Amino acid sequence: MSGPSVLSVRSLTRHYATGAGPVRALDGVSLDVAAGELVGIFGPSGSGKSTFLMLAGLLENPTSGEVWLAGQRVSHAGADLDALREIRRRRIGFVFQKANLIPFLSAVENVALALEIADVAPADARAHGRRLLAALDLAHRAESLPARLSGGEQQRVAVVRALANAPPLILADEPTAALDRVRGRQVMEIFRRIAAAHGTAVVVITHDPRSTDLFDRIVHFEDGRMCAGKVEQD
Amino acid sequence: MNLALKDTLHAPTRFALTALGVAFLVMAVIGMIGLYRGIVEDALLIIDRIDADLWVVQGERAGPFAEGSAVAADMDRRVEGVPGVADVRRFTQFSQQFSFAGAPHRATVTGVDVPRDDGRWLSLAEGRWLGGSRYEAVADGSTGLKVGDRIQLARDVYTVVGLTRHMVDSAGDGLLFVGINDAAVIARRRTSEEIHLARAAGTGTSAVSADASSVAQDSKISAVLVRLDPAADPARVIAVIQRWGDVRVMTTGEQRDLMLNARLWKLRLQILTFTGMILVITAIVVSLIVYTMTIEKLHEIALLKLMGARESVVVRLIGQQAALIGIAGYALAVVLAWMIFPLFPRRVVMLPPDLAQIALVLALVCAAAAWVGIVRASQVEAREVLS
Structure with missing residues (x-):
């Protein structure tokens, strides 16, 4: 870890009740992610990666343990999820396997929406959205609807949207799974640039081993536990 | 950014057809109420306009609008x-x-x-x-x-x-x-x-029959x-x-009452019953339309919540879309009514107070439908984006 800790999770546990008895989806995970750090979380299906993202992204409460953002405890077993919306809006950007763009908004409107939700004036939001799209070579697609964009372009727009509010933390769940090797690499390089240029902490959950060289650190999950980790420096 | 308007403009044909469907239902309501008004106005036309204070009619009878009368x-x-x-x-x-x-x-x-x-x-x-x-x-x-x-x-x-x-x-x-x-x-x-x-029947009749x-x-x-x-x-x-x-004297008020509450009572009741039925059908259909539109957008609503959108953003999206449907449907209904009803054989009277009341009822229906949609949307959780 190089900078101050942006995300800290402490003894994070999540149990689900099923017909076959309780399932320990996450079992006492502790992890710190620093500003400017690109962390890859690897692991087989059912290892707890997505549960970790849900808890770290304040989308679900842990059964026990805590989530801290920039030194502030934000989530715990009894946290009010609805009240965490404000924190998500300001401090966390999400990118998923599917771009999840709103189909009736153009690329720039999808980006501007994230800003307007954070009370940025519509004209300013749109202008900033255009600048961000231009930075990722999408200026010419700004007015295109998602249906008119390629898979790679959609995913890049989703990244731009996650970046729009300049959140200190970006959580990405299998962001390259639906892309070919070249486009998948492009997206990972964007994350690398964002982390380096903006000091954003980026956590990427992935199965994809093709871009491991770009991560500062790789964490392995198995059976809900963080079983090993290693640092890979460029 | 007005998400409701953006969504509407994204699929204008679909919106137009939906609004047209609502318009026809509202037009039916306008038509039934207008038909009722027309029948009442027509029935009272002579009574109200002939400028008489009293009607002297045949004794023990209710006058020419209710039964045979000869004086x-x-x-x-x-x-x-x-x-x-x-x-x-x-x-x-x-x-x-x-x-x-x-x-x-x-x-x-x-x-x-x-x-x-x-x-x-x-x-x-x-x-x-x-x-x-x-x-x-x-x-x-x-x-x-x-x-x-x-x-x-x-x-x-x-x-x-x-x-x-x-x-x-x-x-x-x-x-x-x-x-x-x-x-x-x-x-x-x-x-x-x-x-x-x-003449033949009258021959030989010497006395007036009983x-x-x-x-x-x-x-x-x-x-x-x-x-x-x-x-x-x-x-x-x-x-x-x-x-x-040998005569009965009726006031204009009694004639009106006789016409509306005796002669036309069943017809009025039937028209008002049909009007009520159409209103209920309109309410159900509009509610279903708004609810379906909400259901279709649950993923986008979950995404908005994930991005940290306040509940008011979701409420505005659903509420404005319901309002758009209602306003477009109502405006179309009024235009269609003005164009079509004059061609009907019976007069359909469209009074501004009636149109205002229909607008109010439609607004309430849209508000209720939006409320149902909003309640459903409030149950959506941000994490559903991942499902």
Whole structure:
């Protein structure tokens, strides 16, 4: 870890009740992610990666343990999820396997929406959205609807949207799974640039081993536990 | 950014078809209420506009709008002599079939007492009011007649000298105004054989049968319309006339009540029931449309929540979309109603207060539908984006 800790999770546990008895989806995970750090979380299906993202992204409460953002405890077993919306809006950007763009908004409107939700004036939001799209070579697609964009372009727009509010933390769940090797690499390089240029902490959950060289650190999950980790420096 | 408007513009055809569906339902509501208003207005047309304070009708009967009524041919002169009476007019009304241009027509012949009745209570669209001469008629445009047309009624040919608009009876038949004496002749029409049979039946009858009325049975005068002196006491005048025993005196209010609550009661009830049913159907369909639109957007709603959007953003999205559907549907309905209803055979009266009330009801329906959608949307969790 190089900078101050942006995300800290402490003894994070999540149990689900099923017909076959309780399932320990996450079992006492502790992890710190620093500003400017690109962390890859690897692991087989059912290892707890997505549960970790849900808890770290304040989308679900842990059964026990805590989530801290920039030194502030934000989530715990009894946290009010609805009240965490404000924190998500300001401090966390999400990118998923599917771009999840709103189909009736153009690329720039999808980006501007994230800003307007954070009370940025519509004209300013749109202008900033255009600048961000231009930075990722999408200026010419700004007015295109998602249906008119390629898979790679959609995913890049989703990244731009996650970046729009300049959140200190970006959580990405299998962001390259639906892309070919070249486009998948492009997206990972964007994350690398964002982390380096903006000091954003980026956590990427992935199965994809093709871009491991770009991560500062790789964490392995198995059976809900963080079983090993290693640092890979460029 | 107005998400509701963006979504609407993204699929304009779908929105237009949805709005059109709502518009037809609202138009049906406007039509039913307008039909009701039209029937009531038509039924009360003569009663309200003929400018009479009292109606003197056949004794123990409810007058020409409720049942057969015949008063003595000289009843007007008897009533005229009652203190407090300013003027009197004889009146009769009956349905009549006639042929014109080779086609059968139907009208409600209304006998008015010209020249005492100067026709000031109705507005002519064309031509002039009845003069003193016989065999003239003023017809409503709905009869299909024009000024100058000549029609045969009974044994005589009448010339149409004037036209009215929207003057029909409670059944929707256009009114045909003729002088009271002409009306009596038309009503009295009989075939030669009928006259022969009547004469034969009368031969040898020396005494009036037990059930014979004091009113001459060949009288075709249905009622005598009375206007009172401004200073007259209506109750006193009514009491004087009713003391005669062979007539009944009704006020204009009683005539209205009789028409609305006796003669038209079942029809009014039926129309109002249908109106209520259409309103319920409209409410259900609009609610379903708004709810379906919400369900289709649950993923986007989850995404908005994931991005940290306040609940008000989601509420605005659903509420504005419901409002857009309602406003577009209502506006289309009013335009369609203005275009289509004048072509209907019965008059459909669209009154601004009725249109305002329908708008209010539709707004409430949309609000209720939006509320159901908002409740469903509030149950959506941000994490559903990942599912």
